[in-house]
Each structure stands twice: as structure tokens, then as C-alpha cells.
Amino acid sequence: MQNKLYSISEVAEKVKAGKILLLAGDEGMLSQIPSGKWIGGTIPYFMSENGGIITKDKIFVTELPDYITEISIKKYNESAVKEVYKDGQDFGFSIIIIPASGKVHLSFALNAPHYEGFATRPLIGWISGVHLNDLGKINPAVFSGQTKEKLTDAAVVLHAKLPKNKIAELSIINIFSQSDSDTIKFTENSFSAKEAIVNGKLVNFAEYVTDKKIDTRLPLVANYSGAMINISFQSVDADKKMVNFYAPVFKEVEYRLASPVSDYITSFLSEMPKTGKENILFSCNCILNFLYSELEGKITGGITGPITFGEIAYQLLNQTMTNITITDI
Amino acid sequence: MDYIIIPDKVWLDLLTEKIKPEFQSLAFRVLLSRLILEIKTTKGSDATSKCLRELKEFLRLNSNLPSLQKDLQKIVTGYTYKSSTI
Numbered sequence: 001m002q003n004k005l006y007s008i009s010e011v012a013e014k015v016k017a018g019k020i021l022l023l024a025g026d027e028g029m030l031s032q033i034p035s036g037k038w039i040g041g042t043i044p045y046f047m048s049e050n051g052g053i054i055t056k057d058k059i060f061v062t063e064l065p066d067y068i069t070e071i072s073i074k075k076y077n078e079s080a081v082k083e084v085y086k087d088g089q090d091f092g093f094s095i096i097i098i099p100a101s102g103k104v105h106l107s108f109a110l111n112a113p114h115y116e117g118f119a120t121r122p123l124i125g126w127i128s129g130v131h132l133n134d135l136g137k138i139n140p141a142v143f144s145g146q147t148k149e150k151l152t153d154a155a156v157v158l159h160a161k162l163p164k165n166k167i168a169e170l171s172i173i174n175i176f177s178q179s180d181s182d183t184i185k186f187t188e189n190s191f192s193a194k195e196a197i198v199n200g201k202l203v204n205f206a207e208y209v210t211d212k213k214i215d216t217r218l219p220l221v222a223n224y225s226g227a228m229i230n231i232s233f234q235s236v237d238a239d240k241k242m243v244n245f246y247a248p249v250f251k252e253v254e255y256r257l258a259s260p261v262s263d264y265i266t267s268f269l270s271e272m273p274k275t276g277k278e279n280i281l282f283s284c285n286c287i288l289n290f291l292y293s294e295l296e297g298k299i300t301g302g303i304t305g306p307i308t309f310g311e312i313a314y315q316l317l318n319q320t321m322t323n324i325t326i327t328d329i
Numbered sequence: 330m331d332y333i334i335i336p337d338k339v340w341l342d343l344l345t346e347k348i349k350p351e352f353q354s355l356a357f358r359v360l361l362s363r364l365i366l367e368i369k370t371t372k373g374s375d376a377t378s379k380c381l382r383e384l385k386e387f388l389r390l391n392s393n394l395p396s397l398q399k400d401l402q403k404i405v406t407g408y409t410y411k412s413s414t415i
């Protein structure tokens with residue numbers, strides 16, 4: 001089935017029928033879904049089959065295939081989230097949803113690469129959010145469908161076991177690549193930076209960004225053994241001489257500014273896999289891509305999903321489409 | 330392709346960046362990056378042994394991944410290694 005937007009009554013029917021669901025939608029909508037085998041997160045931005053859309057009146061549903069019969073749903077607070085990889089099923093996958101800006105979000109972002117079992121099991125997910133007009137007024141949340149709990153500072157995770165003839169694999173589509181510009185390193189692991197080491201020289205990073213007139217819609221990009229990983233700019237505070245990011249920068253990692261992208265859709269379509277899209281179980285893409293590339297009303301190659309405040313493929317990502325596919329072994 | 334046939338020397342060369350093939354598997358790439366960084370920034374041979382163990386555990390659980398299968402094939406047949414090494 002195609003993942004898409006449904007009404008409350010349609011989602012409730014699926015829950016009552018015993019389907020295992022991943023849900024994304026407005027808090028008011030998710031609160032009305034009966035208890036069952038589902039997890040959810042708040043967000044009003046989606047890539048639908050008809051293009052990018054903003055709505056609080058529908059819920060985006062990812063329905064897990066019927067051959068998945070063994071799942072567990074767990075919640076993780078700040079101290080427990082380091083167990084997320086250990087709790088995963090061997091030869092399965094896990095889906096995590098974390099509320100934006102809470103302690104679990106920050107802790108996961110900074111520490112996930114050092115969790116026991118990091119990357120040993122597929123972990124995909126997203127950071128839940130709110131309409132940008134509601135920032136500061138409403139807290140992002142996640143839901144455990146089993147208990148119907150609304151959580152604003154804990155992650156919810158669905159661990160799933162796959163049958164022996166199936167395998168899950170994560171992939172990303174990142175249209176940003178490293179430019180040939182300055183090399184940039186930071187002095188600490190943090191969501192913000194005062195200092196940076198640019199081409200080996202210590203500078204104030206806010207002054208560097210301002211003086212160079214850097215387009216902060218383009219992320220910093222690190223090369224992880226060939227995987228391009230973004231760090232998006234959140235703000236440049238000229239008074240505090242501080243730069244804030246949507247994901248932490250890590251010291252010892254070398255970053256470069258991204259090369260400009262003139263046409264997101266064209267670039268995105270050129271990066272998309274030519275085959276196998278029908279095997280994508282779940283996908284999410286970044287709110288910054290949605291805004292900067294004006295994706296409302298535009299279609300991204302038939303891949304649908306929530307538009308999120310951060311994406312997770314083993315670790316926190318920014319401005320990246322993240323997918324999980326299930327294929328036969 | 331069974332990862333067991335690849336000797337430890339090859340994995341150690343990967344972890345210490347003596348060889349840098351281009352891989353496909355996202356999981357392999359993000360884990361490898363973390364392990365390479367850990368070895369670079371941690372003194373002593375314990376870090377290398379620990380990272381090698383982590384890498385092997387990853388391979389044990391994930392060697393059936395289609396993209397990782399291609400990566401293992403690349404390690405075995407390509408780059409700086411002759412077939413007699415393996």
C-alpha cells in the first residue's frame with residue numbers, strides 16, 4: 001500500500017483491524033486514535049502523492065506489511081535512549097520518533113554514534129515538530145499507541161522483527177556535496193559554536209560566516225567515508241558571536257560548506273534510485289528542504305512521508321531524505 | 330560473500346585508513362567513520378582491538394545487506410589486495 005494521508009476514522013479502522021502503523025499528524029488528531037499497535041509524532045508538513053502539503057486535518061500513515069508480526073513499542077527517556085540499539089531485534093529494524101528540542105533529542109544527537117551497538121541494526125526515524133507559526137507555543141510530541149501516552153520529552157520506538165527471507169536497509173538522498181571551499185573544524189561537540197578552525201586557523205565562526213556572506217540555507221557537509229552528512233545552520237547571533245545549528249558539530253570531523261544547488265527537484269530526482277522504490281517502507285525529508293526548495297505542491301519522485309524537524313538514519317541528520325527499504329534475501 | 334574470509338589485516342588497514350575504498354552501505358560508512366575517528370583520537374592498542382570487535386559484530390549482523398555484499402566483494406577483489414592475500 002502507498003503511504004499516504006488519511007482521515008481519523010480511516011486510521012481508527014486500520015488500528016481496530018490490528019494493523020501496525022507509523023503515524024504523523026497534528027496532536028489533536030493523534031490523540032483521537034484508539035489504542036493499538038502504533039507510534040506517532042506531531043508534524044503538519046508532508047510530502048503526499050499529490051505533492052508537498054501542510055495540513056492539520058489528516059494523518060500520514062505508514063502501514064507495516066502483514067508479514068511483520070513481532071513488534072515491541074518502548075519509550076526512552078534521556079538516560080535510557082542509549083539502549084536503543086541494544087533493544088533492537090537481530091535481523092529486524094527499529095523506528096524512532098523524538099520530540100524536537102527536548103533532552104532526548106539533544107542527547108541522542110550528541111551521543112548516538114557512541115551508543116553500544118551503534119549502526120549494528122537499522123534505526124530510522126524522525127524528529128517531531130509543530131507548525132512553524134506554533135513554535136514556542138506548542139510542544140512537539142510523540143505518542144505510544146499501546147498506552148495512548150503523549151510524550152513531550154521521551155522518544156518512542158517501534159522495534160520490529162523480520163521474517164528470515166526479508167532484510168531492512170537504510171539509505172539517504174542528500175543533494176548537498178562538499179564544495180572546494182575552506183576546511184572547517186570545531187573545538188567541541190555542540191549544537192552551537194563560537195570558535196572554529198578554518199584552514200587551520202582559529203576564528204570566531206559567526207564573524208567568519210558574516211564576513212564571507214555565507215548562504216546559511218546551505219549546510220555544512222562532512223564526508224563520512226563517502227557518505228555526505230549535513231549540519232544545517234539555525235541562526236547566527238551577531239551579538240553573542242555564536243552560530244547555532246540544527247544538529248551538533250563534532251570536533252575532529254572536518255566540514256566544508258555545501259556547493260550551491262540551483263534546482264532541488266532536478267538534483268533530487270537525479271539522486272533517486274532508478275529501481276526499487278516500491279520496496280521503500282518509510283521515508284522522511286527535512287522541513288528545511290521543504291521551505292528552501294519551496295516543495296509545497298511539488299512532487300519528489302513519488303516518495304511520500306512526513307516532513308520533519310530532523311531525520312534519523314543511525315544518527316541525527318539534517319536536510320536529508322531518509323529511507324528504509326525491505327527486500328527479499 | 331562471507332566476511333569471515335577477509336583477514337584481520339584488511340580490516341585494520343581500513344580502520345587506519347591505509348586503504349580507502351568507496352563503499353555503498355550507509356551503515357558501513359557511518360560506522361567506519363566513527364571507528365576510524367575513535368582510533369585516531371584514542372591512544373593505545375586497546376582502541377584498535379575494541380573497534381575491530383565492533384566492526385566484526387556489525388558484519389555478523391549485517392553481512393546479508395545487499396549494499397554491504399557489494400562492499401565486501403569490492404574489498405576481496407579490488408583495491409590494493411591481490412587474490413593471494415585472501
